[in-house]
Amino acid sequence: LERRAEALGVEGAVTWLGHLSQDALEAALAQAWVQVVPSVWDEPFGLAAVEPMMRGTAVVASGAGGLAEIVRDGETGRSVPPGDSGALAAALLDLLRDRDHAEAMGRAGRDVARQRYGVETFADRCLDLYRDMLTTSPSIAHA
Numbered sequence: 001l002e003r004r005a006e007a008l009g010v011e012g013a014v015t016w017l018g019h020l021s022q023d024a025l026e027a028a029l030a031q032a033w034v035q036v037v038p039s040v041w042d043e044p045f046g047l048a049a050v051e052p053m054m055r056g057t058a059v060v061a062s063g064a065g066g067l068a069e070i071v072r073d074g075e076t077g078r079s080v081p082p083g084d085s086g087a088l089a090a091a092l093l094d095l096l097r098d099r100d101h102a103e104a105m106g107r108a109g110r111d112v113a114r115q116r117y118g119v120e121t122f123a124d125r126c127l128d129l130y131r132d133m134l135t136t137s138p139s140i141a142h143a
Contacts, residue, residue, distance in 0.1 A: 029057070058109060059077035064082040
């Protein structure tokens with residue numbers, strides 16, 4: 001990646017942080033108002049999109065797999081076709097040029113992420129699943 005950045009003439013605009021502790025990573029990412037998730041395959045669940053949403057950061061992501069369900073295009077970020085580097089660049093530039101709009105999307109993303117993916121929601125979903133399994137499969141309850 002470093003050689004590629006140099007070949008493109010953008011090495012001065014790129015900071016290579018290397019491996020960071022969780023706290024250092026959070027501190028570094030807290031400054032961002034847009035995060036990019038350019039997956040080219042169908043991810044079943046896009047944790048890389050949910051984490052910035054939880055921080056209140058707008059997301060530009062490929063509209064593939066779980067990412068298509070997580071990022072609400074125009075509301076919590078931008079969704080682009082997988083592998084379409086032009087669309088990815090355009091969506092990213094739109095948000096980088098309008099920080100207020102990106103931050104509004106980030107706030108909306110935080111609300112959505114807390115509602116759909118917060119700890120309480122996940123715990124409640126797990127409990128509901130276990131209750132349903134016990135109700136529909138009595139043999140599990142006696143195992």
